[in-house]
Amino acid sequence: MNRKNKVVQNNLKPNLLAISVAAGLLAFTPYTQAATASYVSIKSSIAGNKASDGATGLNAIAIGANSTSTGIGSVSIGVNSSNNPSKDGTPADASVSVGSSAKTEGKEATAIGHQAKAEGNATTALGRQSHAKGGQSTAIGTNAKSLAESANSFGANATASGTHSTAIGSGAKASAHSSIAFGTRAEANGIASVGIGAGAKAIGLGSIAQGNNASASASNSIAVGRGAKATAANSIANGTSAQASGADSVAIGVGANAKDNFSVALGSNSVTAPVVGTNSATVGGVSYGGFAGSNPIGTVSVGAPGLERTLTNVAAGRITADSTDAINGSQLYSVLQNQNNRIGDIDKDLRAGIAGATAISFLQRPNEAGKSLVSAAVGGYKNQQALAIGYATNSDNNKWSTKLGVGVNTRKDLNWGGSIGYQW
Incomplete structure (x- = not known):
């Protein structure tokens, strides 16, 4: 390649220096006594910036064919890289674009990587085809996207599209306001929702999904554990493959299933059953009635048919006409002992x-x-x-x-x- 260097020194203006280098891609326009002075120009066969005119902002730097820097103190490096004003007219002052076709729009924006794009004031896009759109948003990773104000995405193909949302991990998606997705393909689609773990999905408002493929799909639902699912409002599923499908239900344990409203399944593979109210009973031909708590709203299950469990360490409950406390074995023993004594007497x-x-x-x-x-x-x-x-x-x-x-x-x-x- 033929090179021709030209140095021009003006004795009256000793601080002005113009250097032209053939096959170059650099243009720097400082604030000087002569606004048209060119310090360095590297020429290319591409027409853009051929005349060292790509840097039009004061103290701006443009390096690369067809690169442009329009803001004060802005830097553009790479073929077709650019720093431009935002759509509302905010100049691209102090913005930085590095990489082929890297682009910034707005003040103090930063785009680094092939086709990286930072739109909005104080936005940052780092990585191939990364895109930060919205004030103070950050996108880091190949094809990472932060598309709302103060959104943050970290990881290849991560997307944060809700305001103040955060997506961390390959393919993670946080699409609602203040949502957080953390993990490969994790999703947080509800407002203020949190999805943590590979494939975790927090879909409902204020929902939380934690664990591989955990899913919390209803408002204020919580799913914790691999494959755990909370599908009803205010439901909680805690444990591998636990399921809470009844409203306000709780399932705790591996495979626990709370499928009835206001019910609780405690323990591995425990399953709830529909609630049944009891106001009377007949034992040995004798009927009893007037029981307290005869209109329950839910059940508590500690097992399943064929998987029954005993309850131990139960404190003594109150024995009154309107008590709904549980009675333990020692209380029954005491009552029976007293009855036996009376019968003996x-x-x-x-x-x-x-x-x-x-x-x-x-x-x-x-x-x-x-x-x-x-x-x-x-x-x-x-x-x-x-x-x-x-x-x-x-x-x-x-x-x-x-x-x-x-x-x-x-x-x-x-x-x-x-x-x-x-x-x-």
């Missing part, structure tokens, strides 16, 4: 009563007219005993007879009896 009382009746029945009466008789008798039934004392008398004509008796048994209970009779 009743049994002993019955035995003692039979013993007392037996004793009174053996009291004697006189056989002759006008005679009286005092007698004592004992009785027993199983392990209970009784003692009875009686008085009996016959009238002089032996027509009338009277008999009285009283007994005491081993339960310290008294029983008594009396009779009067007439014979003819």
Whole structure:
């Protein structure tokens, strides 16, 4: 390549220097006493910037065929690179474009990479075909795109299109205001939603999806764990493949499934069932009713048919007419023990009563007219005993007879009896 260097020095203006270099791509226009002075020009077969006129802004630099720098202190390096005013007319002051076809529009914008584009004040696009559009947005990575104010995208093909949104990871997408997508192909499509993990999707308003392929598709839903899914409003799924499809439901554990509204599935593979209200019950032919809490809104499941679990370490609940507390085994044991004791006492009382009746029945009466008789008798039934004392008398004509008796048994209970009779 033939080169021709030309140096011109003006004794009256010693700070002015023009250098022309054949086959060059550089033009620098400083603020000087002569506005048309050219410091360095590198020529090319491409017409643009051929006359070292690509840098039109004060102290601007344009390097490359067809490159242009229009803002004060702006820098454009690369074929077809440019720094231009924004669409609202804001000049491209202090903007930087580096790379073939790299472009900036607006003040203090930066575009670095082949076809990188930064549109808006203080925007940054770094990477091949990266695109930052919106004030103070940042796009870093091949084909990364930040398309709203204060949006940030990091990674190949990452896209942040919501205001104040952030997408981090290859193919990550944050499309709503204040949304965050973090991970390969992670998505955050709801306002203030967060998707973390490869393939995680936070779609609903304020939703959170964390884990590979986790999905939170309804407003305020939360899915945590690989393949976890929260598909109803205010639902929570926590655990690998956990599912919460009922409104305000909670599923915790591997494969747990809360499919009914306001219900909770606790533990691996636990499944909820439709709620059933209970106001009465019949046991052994005896009916009971008036139960408290007879209109439930949901259920809590700790297992599934064939996968039942026991509940341990349950605190003692209140036992009142309107209590809805859970009752633990010790409380049931205490109630049963008390009932057994009472039944035992009743049994002993019955035995003692039979013993007392037996004793009174053996009291004697006189056989002759006008005679009286005092007698004592004992009785027993199983392990209970009784003692009875009686008085009996016959009238002089032996027509009338009277008999009285009283007994005491081993339960310290008294029983008594009396009779009067007439014979003819």
